[in-house]
Amino acid sequence: MLFSSLLFLFRFIPVVFLVYYILPFRYKNFWLLLSSLFFYAWGEPKYFPIMLSSILVNYVAALLLERFRERKNLRRGVFIVSLIFTVGWLLLFKYTDFFIQNINAVTGLAIPPFLSGPGGKVMLPLGISFYTFQILSYTIDVYRGKVKAEHNFVNFGTFVTLFPQLIAGPIVKYTDINEELHTRTVTPQMLGDGVRLFIMGLGSKVLLANNVGALWDTVTRLGYAEVSTPLAWLGLIAYSFQIYFDFSGYSLMAIGLGKCLGFNFPQNFNYPYISKSVTEFWRRWHMTLGSWFREYVYIPLGGNRVGRVRLYLNLFVVWFLTGFWHGANWNFIFWGLYFLVLLVIEKTFLLRRLERSRVLSRCYLLFAVVISWALFAVSDLGSLGALFGRLFSLHGGEDWVYYLRNYGVTLLLCAFFSTPLLKKWYERIKDRRWLITAGLAAVMSLCVGYLVDATYNPFLYFNF
Helix, strand or coil: CCCCCHHHHHHHHHHHHHHHHHCCHHHHHHHHHHHHHHHHHHHCHHHHHHHHHHHHHHHHHHHHHHHCCCCHHHHHHHHHHHHHHHHHHHHHHHHHHHHHHHHHHHHCCCCCCCCCCHHHCCCCCCCHHHHHHHHHHHHHHHHHCCCCCCCCHHHHHHHHHCCCCCCCCCCCCHHHHHHHHHCCCCCHHHHHHHHHHHHHHHHHHHHHHHHHHHHHHHHHHHCHHHCCHHHHHHHHHHHHHHHHHHHHHHHHHHHHHHHHHCCCCCCCCCCHHHCCCHHHHHHHCCHHHHHHHHHHHHCCCCCCCCCHHHHHHHHHHHHHHHHHHHCCCHHHHHHHHHHHHHHHHHHHHHHHHHCCCHHHHHHHHHHHHHHHHHHHHCCCHHHHHHHHHHHCCCCCCCHHHHHHHHHHHHHHHHHHHCCCHHHHHHHHHCCCHHHHHHHHHHHHHHHHHHHHHCCCCCCHHHHC
């Protein structure tokens, strides 16, 4: 059930919120749990028990960790069992066939795929990468003694399954909302901010990501080896905008829905395309994922408080896992290691030089990031080679003129909304409520009009 669907907007949301606001507080979490389980089961009924089993095992594990806090060996055993069980589901469904394929390629064996269906496609349990990390953050923090175990099963289940962020983040740690699970209020200010953020996110997804993404799909259908170099670059720039507005739009919708329910979810994007280095980019892009890897992988490995060789090893582990988290394919691993190389170069000498020129630093960043999306978008290595060959072959042609004419305005709008210019304008006119209301109503109307007729409404991060 996509957020950007008429079913969600005009059936699910009205019923859930109407009942939620009527119920006394002691029943609100139970209603949210039921609603979120229904939301998940609507799109993924056969994998529904997997999520429930992870919730139950980690709920019990946290209680045992608290109970056995003076018995270190037993406590460690409980933690390891819960860790293996939780991560095991992710490894089983997302990575098993990847390992089998590579074992076959190296050894010449013919081990049949474990999970692949017709066409070799594995359907992942919806949101498993996201809710696995959320559950792990809770169990690890209880094991560390950072938080107390949640004794109320409904509260814990609500934390894991909250439908706004269940399938695509932001990755919400238990420490982010544990107090709000027990007591919260929805003020008129929160409600207004929530509605505004949701509509802005919906507009980003529907009006920007969907429209500009059609250009990349066209280039893909035409074939990378069949298009001109300018059109290949136009398509890749379009994908760069698509993935940003697709994912950041979903994050904005999630944060907005959370505010309408009384929760303050962490920010996930902060205009990453205005960065002046890759280091800065990753402080602004998918911020909750970066925070998770920093807190639960990088710092436990020693962070930057180690020697140079160990530092590079720590960075390698983090960026290998970051790439592999996004998908079980070599292109994602190369994508993560590509950023590792750039970050090491920046740490070594490049950052100091980038600080001397804002223009050159931003040009470098945009070029580096757009190239990275080629690695991210194309999973077939042969096709990826064809795309890179076309990007740098200076192959002429007039095909790009037609597509620039059709998509030029959309690309310019995407470039504008990738900057904080609209936010600055909003800060200046936010006291004119009639103007803000009219603008939001216009965006909502355009989105609904698009969704009524649209046949193209993908969500890229459902793949991860």
